[in-house]
Amino acid sequence: MKLSEFIRPASLAEARKSLRQLGPKGMPLAGGTALHFMPGKTPVTAVDITRLGLSYIKQKGDFFVIGAATPLADIQRYRGPRWAMHEICRRISTHQVRNVSTIGGNIARVFPWADLPVVLLAMDARLVIYSGKEKDMPADEYFSSQPARLFRGGDLLTAVKIPVLKAHHGFGSVKATRNATAFSLVTIAALLELKGGIIKSARVAAGSGIPFPQRLKPVEAALAGKEASTAVFREAAAAAGAAARWVGGEGMSADYIRQLAEVSILDALERAAEFARGRAA
Amino acid sequence: MTKTDHTVNFTLNGEKKTFATRPDEKLLALLRREGYRGTKYGCGQGTCGACTVLLDGRATYACLLYAMQAEGRAVRTIESAGTFDNPSEFQKQLVAAGAVQCGYCIPGMVMSATALMETEAVLEDEIVKEYMDGNLCRCTGYEKIWVALRKTLDKQAAAPARARRKSSSKGSKK
Numbered sequence: 001m002k003l004s005e006f007i008r009p010a011s012l013a014e015a016r017k018s019l020r021q022l023g024p025k026g027m028p029l030a031g032g033t034a035l036h037f038m039p040g041k042t043p044v045t046a047v048d049i050t051r052l053g054l055s056y057i058k059q060k061g062d063f064f065v066i067g068a069a070t071p072l073a074d075i076q077r078y079r080g081p082r083w084a085m086h087e088i089c090r091r092i093s094t095h096q097v098r099n100v101s102t103i104g105g106n107i108a109r110v111f112p113w114a115d116l117p118v119v120l121l122a123m124d125a126r127l128v129i130y131s132g133k134e135k136d137m138p139a140d141e142y143f144s145s146q147p148a149r150l151f152r153g154g155d156l157l158t159a160v161k162i163p164v165l166k167a168h169h170g171f172g173s174v175k176a177t178r179n180a181t182a183f184s185l186v187t188i189a190a191l192l193e194l195k196g197g198i199i200k201s202a203r204v205a206a207g208s209g210i211p212f213p214q215r216l217k218p219v220e221a222a223l224a225g226k227e228a229s230t231a232v233f234r235e236a237a238a239a240a241g242a243a244a245r246w247v248g249g250e251g252m253s254a255d256y257i258r259q260l261a262e263v264s265i266l267d268a269l270e271r272a273a274e275f276a277r278g279r280a281a
Numbered sequence: 282m283t284k285t286d287h288t289v290n291f292t293l294n295g296e297k298k299t300f301a302t303r304p305d306e307k308l309l310a311l312l313r314r315e316g317y318r319g320t321k322y323g324c325g326q327g328t329c330g331a332c333t334v335l336l337d338g339r340a341t342y343a344c345l346l347y348a349m350q351a352e353g354r355a356v357r358t359i360e361s362a363g364t365f366d367n368p369s370e371f372q373k374q375l376v377a378a379g380a381v382q383c384g385y386c387i388p389g390m391v392m393s394a395t396a397l398m399e400t401e402a403v404l405e406d407e408i409v410k411e412y413m414d415g416n417l418c419r420c421t422g423y424e425k426i427w428v429a430l431r432k433t434l435d436k437q438a439a440a441p442a443r444a445r446r447k448s449s450s451k452g453s454k455k
């Protein structure tokens with residue numbers, strides 16, 4: 001992406017006003033790490049949104065609220081009660097990228113390999129959008145198609161709200177890669193609500209290896225009401241093929257990616273159950 | 282709409298500086314044309330780490346940062362870490378371990394290690410690997426770099442806390 005101008009608005013309202021005036025000739029800039037890779041023949045004005053107080057993490061009632069311009073490294077370092085976001089952030093790219101790239105930049109325009117949409121779908125997060133005033137929407141709606149659609153009019157993502165996990169909830173994420181810092185082949189995230197040994201509800205999402213991050217509804221259906229056991233998890237994972245259209249690439253067949261997804265689902269579910277049991281006491 | 286003029290102000294290795302730039306220019310390009318040639322251009326796309334500098338004390342790829350993003354911040358390059366006549370402890374250990382072959386990756390390695398040493402109190406292998414995960418070396422196979430770094434860290438851990446604080450504030454004037 002070519003930049004013709006670079007502006008630093010003094011407030012959120014001013015940033016939105018500039019973006020509205022600029023239309024397709026403007027582009028919010030957070031960490032800027034994705035901007036370098038975005039195609040585009042016409043140069044744009046970068047509107048720097050990193051100086052508007054949007055970098056923070058705080059616990060507010062039943063939610064952790066993460067400012068949209070918070071770097072991934074800060075999310076990785078943060079610790080709160082039953083906090084589960086650090087694991088996936090540690091697995092994104094390298095130290096230098098995590099120091100600069102932001103949660104907002106990862107999810108405002110979703111690239112096929114993005115890991116955070118997967119986690120936020122499973123966690124039933126809420127996304128806060130500023131359009132003169134702030135309004136939030138559930139992850140299911142936000143990620144129903146490319147979220148960039150929501151920001152064309154100059155609106156901005158300002159925060160991500162993540163429910164604080166309750167005692168009987170557990171979360172697990174798995175990112176399958178060829179080496180430690182590589183893009184994901186398959187990313188899976190699972191949230192389990194247990195009661196006794198039974199799964200009361202489950203949210204399972206996937207990304208990479210499929211065209212766009214999504215929930216795996218047939219996998220979730222195979223879990224609800226059943227015992228939280230490896231046999232049940234294995235059976236649910238086998239529904240992955242019916243749940244999404246897995247695609248191959250880089251010498252890997254679609255069938256291989258589906259198998260990788262099944263193993264990753266099993267792994268994520270085991271981790272989620274362990275989280276729920278281990279920290280429930 | 283407030284347009285910025287095409288200059289950028291930041292503290293470079295402890296000195297306040299103003300540079301003419303373009304909105305499109307990467308910090309790496311600016312640094313190199315201004316004579317800070319120790320910061321290297323490797324891949325230009327955020328994978329190799331040869332361009333690593335510190336931005337407000339955090340390791341960052343200068344090839345992925347627009348120069349304009351550094352406005353008002355503190356940038357530190359390899360030139361602040363040590364000189365040929367007065368190398369830093371890690372630089373000395375790298376030479377002693379025979380860890381420098383072509384040498385292209387070394388400035389980036391030193392900057393990532395600097396961030397590590399100035400930020401972390403406990404220097405276990407896991408955390409060291411985390412800070413060094415964005416620096417590739419195509420020559421050495423890493424073993425000797427790791428040996429040199431571990432020696433430097435163990436030496437730092439053994440040093441009295443006061444001396445450590447003093448040496449870590451070096452070059453980080455804001």
Ligand SMILES: Cc1cc2nc3c(=O)[nH]c(=O)nc-3n(C[C@H](O)[C@H](O)[C@H](O)COP(=O)(O)OP(=O)(O)OC[C@H]3O[C@@H](n4cnc5c(N)ncnc54)[C@H](O)[C@@H]3O)c2cc1C
Nearest residue numbers: 028030031032033034035101102104105106108114115157
């Ligand atoms: C080498 C490398 C490896 C990577 N590997 C991974 C990986 O394995 N997994 C992964 O998930 N990601 C990975 N990434 C992606 C990285 O996380 C993204 O580059 C990053 O998330 C973008 O964040 P940013 O803050 O730099 O966004 P920017 O580049 O500043 O912005 C990205 C896009 O989002 C828009 N935008 C940003 N913030 C907002 C907002 N608040 N409101 C509205 N629009 C906004 C921008 O206009 C732009 O279109 C990798 C990146 C690099 C460079």
Ligand code: FES
Nearest residue numbers: 323324325330344
């Ligand atoms: S030149 Fe910047 S990471 Fe390779």
Ligand code: FES
Nearest residue numbers: 383384418419420
């Ligand atoms: S010594 Fe040549 S790349 Fe590291």
